[in-house]
Amino acid sequence: xxxxxxxxxxxxxxxxxxxxxxxxxxxxxxxxxxxxxxxxxxxxxxxxxxxxxxxxxxxxxxxxxxxxxxxxxxxxxxxxxxxxxxxxxxxxxxxxxxxxxxxxxxxxxxxxxxxxxxxxxxxxxxxxxxxxxxxxxxxxxxxxxxxxxxxxxxxxxxxxxxxxxxxxxxxxxxxxxxxxxxxxxxxxxxxxxxxxxxxxxxxxxxxxxx
Amino acid sequence: xxxxxxxxxxxxxxxxxxxxxxxxxxxxxxxxxxxxxxxxxxxxxxxxxxxxxxxxxxxxxxxxxxxxxxxxxxxxxxxxxxxxxxxxxxxxxxxxxxxxxxxxxxxxxxxxxxxxxxxxxxxxxxxxxxxxxxxxxxxxxxxxxxxxxxxxxxxxxxxxxxxxxxxxxxxxxxxxxxxxxxxxxxxxxxxxxxxxxxxxxxxxxxxxxx
DNA sequence: GCTTTGCTGTAACGCTGTTCTATAACAGTA
DNA sequence: TACTGTTATAGAACAGCGTTACAGCAAAGC
Numbered sequence: 001x002x003x004x005x006x007x008x009x010x011x012x013x014x015x016x017x018x019x020x021x022x023x024x025x026x027x028x029x030x031x032x033x034x035x036x037x038x039x040x041x042x043x044x045x046x047x048x049x050x051x052x053x054x055x056x057x058x059x060x061x062x063x064x065x066x067x068x069x070x071x072x073x074x075x076x077x078x079x080x081x082x083x084x085x086x087x088x089x090x091x092x093x094x095x096x097x098x099x100x101x102x103x104x105x106x107x108x109x110x111x112x113x114x115x116x117x118x119x120x121x122x123x124x125x126x127x128x129x130x131x132x133x134x135x136x137x138x139x140x141x142x143x144x145x146x147x148x149x150x151x152x153x154x155x156x157x158x159x160x161x162x163x164x165x166x167x168x169x170x171x172x173x174x175x176x177x178x179x180x181x182x183x184x185x186x187x188x189x190x191x192x193x194x195x196x197x198x199x200x201x202x203x204x205x206x207x208x209x210x
Numbered sequence: 211x212x213x214x215x216x217x218x219x220x221x222x223x224x225x226x227x228x229x230x231x232x233x234x235x236x237x238x239x240x241x242x243x244x245x246x247x248x249x250x251x252x253x254x255x256x257x258x259x260x261x262x263x264x265x266x267x268x269x270x271x272x273x274x275x276x277x278x279x280x281x282x283x284x285x286x287x288x289x290x291x292x293x294x295x296x297x298x299x300x301x302x303x304x305x306x307x308x309x310x311x312x313x314x315x316x317x318x319x320x321x322x323x324x325x326x327x328x329x330x331x332x333x334x335x336x337x338x339x340x341x342x343x344x345x346x347x348x349x350x351x352x353x354x355x356x357x358x359x360x361x362x363x364x365x366x367x368x369x370x371x372x373x374x375x376x377x378x379x380x381x382x383x384x385x386x387x388x389x390x391x392x393x394x395x396x397x398x399x400x401x402x403x404x405x406x407x408x409x410x411x412x413x414x415x416x417x418x419x420x
Numbered sequence: 421g422c423t424t425t426g427c428t429g430t431a432a433c434g435c436t437g438t439t440c441t442a443t444a445a446c447a448g449t450a
Numbered sequence: 451t452a453c454t455g456t457t458a459t460a461g462a463a464c465a466g467c468g469t470t471a472c473a474g475c476a477a478a479g480c
Contacts, residue, residue: 039333045468055429056469066468119391120330124251125468140394166394167385167406174384175377181329184350184376196377198405199413255437265460266438276437335437425478436467444459450452 024062027052031069032076035113040122043069070117077114078136085142088192093149094201100146101172101197104139105190106175115180119173140165147204150196157206164204171200234272237262241279242286245323250332252278261412268317280327287324288346295352303359304411310356311382311407312347315400318386325390329383350375360414367416374414381410 030052034042045066049056063069084107088099108115117120118136128136144165150156156164175196179189240262244252255276259266273279294317300306318325326332328346338346354375360366366374385406389399 044466048467057428057430060469061427077335108336114332119387120393121326122331124334133279137394163398163402163405167402167409169394170385170388170402170406171381171410172384173388174382175380177387178380178383181331184347184379188373192373192377193382195373195413196380196410199377200381202413203405254435257434268461269462270438271458421480423478423480426476428473428475430471430473431476433469434467435469436465438466440461440463442455442459442461445480446457447455449454 021060023058027059027062028069028076030074031073035073035117039113040116043123045075054190066123067126070123071128071132073114073117074126074128075132075135077111077118078139080111080114081118082139082142087123093146093153095156097143097146097150097168097201098197100143101168101193104172105176105179106191107161108180112180119177120181140169140172143169150204154206156204159204167204168197168200171196230272233268237269237272238279238282238286241283245283245327249323250326253283253333276333277336281332281338281342283324283333284325284336284338285342285345287321287328288349290321290324291328292349293353296350303356303363304365306357307353307360307378307411308407310353311403314382315386315389315403318390320406322390325386329387330391350379353379357414364416366414367372369414378407378410381406 027048031048034048034051043066045056045059048069049059054059059069063072081104084103085100088096088103090099091094103196117126131141140162144161145166147156147168148161151158151161172193175189175193179193180185237258241253243260244258244261253276255266255269258279259269269279272419273282282371291314294313295310298306298309298313300309323332327336350372354371357366357374357378358371361368361371382403385399385403388394
């Protein structure tokens with residue numbers, strides 16, 4: 001994160017900063033593993049500290065409190081989502097957009113605990129900061145980029161790409177969210193997801209309803 | 211709830227049962243008010259007991275534990291949603307369906323704390339029981355009924371009403387969920403909601419994509 | 421040598437859900 | 451009236467939580 005030494009810092013300072021950064025990433029790795037293997041309920045300060053091999057005081061000096069750890073996990077979750085969405089490289093704009101939708105669902109399903117932290121307030125006291133929230137919008141912008149290309153290619157009717165992206169995200173989120181909570185059974189969840197994505201996309205097509 | 215006296219019970223038993231039922235509803239009223247006025251975080255056993263004017267032991271004898279109270283609140287939330295959705299009486303099937311969608315959103319926005327309990331796991335240890343889950347599907351069936359009428363009227367193409375209802379619910383839930391969490395700003399939330407609902411509905415129209 | 425600074429472990433505080441224990445209230449009975 | 455058995459309650463206690471105050475330890479500066 002902030003591994004660059006500040007101007008005017010001594011070599012000792014940088015070494016210490018490196019140590020700090022190492023401790024920080026180690027702590028986050030531990031917290032992440034705990035989150036994924038045992039769920040958000042297992043994310044307690046004492047347990048993280050025990051697993052990490054130190055006292056809870058260390059976690060407080062590094063992250064300030066549990067909210068600090070929660071925010072890092074929140075950001076990590078959105079970063080994974082962003083990487084998943086941006087890893088779709090279909091040449092056709094519409095194929096890329098639908099691929100992004102499938103990537104969204106696949107990422108959510110294989111990172112359920114993270115998804116719970118991101119969208120279900122699974123860590124009781126935590127509320128993301130303004131800048132963390134801003135960072136979490138990156139996947140949405142990726143989606144908007146693909147939408148813009150669809151408009152440019154004449155597949156979608158001209159409109160505000162961000163508006164369309166937000167609507168598509170809402171649809172995607174709704175289906176995935178209900179699926180993850182276990183609502184209405186997971187039997188035809190994939191089919192429902194595909195159906196809703198097609199329905200939403202069709203609405204914005206050129207020559208459609210708009 | 212179970213206010214009918216069991217066969218062979220004495221008048222004293224029924225009186226006592228009445229007292230139990232009264233205590234039960236009083237406790238739920240207190241919990242509900244606490245939930246709505248101060249959020250899910252204020253729902254602690256001690257606070258409910260204090261507000262109610264008794265010891266926590268009473269709550270444990272009535273509800274078994276906090277999960278018992280949570281489940282009742284969960285059911286109450288879905289009951290409110292069900293009543294809101296079924297209170298739409300438009301004669302035209304499609305108008306009734308869109309009215310139900312608007313009722314869904316309006317109910318969620320005016321019962322945010324309940325919505326958090328229902329869909330965001332706002333009460334940490336709580337998982338709804340199988341029968342509570344079954345009861346929560348009533349609004350979905352109401353939606354499916356309206357869908358069925360749309361199909362009968364030739365507005366929608368023939369298909370499984372439950373499938374369509376589930377897809378519509380997912381779309382609705384996604385938009386409302388993001389709006390309630392405060393995601394992507396609440397500025398154009400209503401417009402996005404309407405847009406997504408129209409998009410999803412259009413997909414199932416007769417002569418459309420299907 | 422000593423002091424000062426940064427960091428850490430321990431123990432504690434106030435809170436949570438839950439359970440244990442002692443006590444009070446009441447119907448039935450001699 | 452006095453006793454018994456059931457039921458229900460209040461209060462204290464327990465384990466766990468996030469957090470913080472305090473004491474101690476290592477290394478840098480003089």
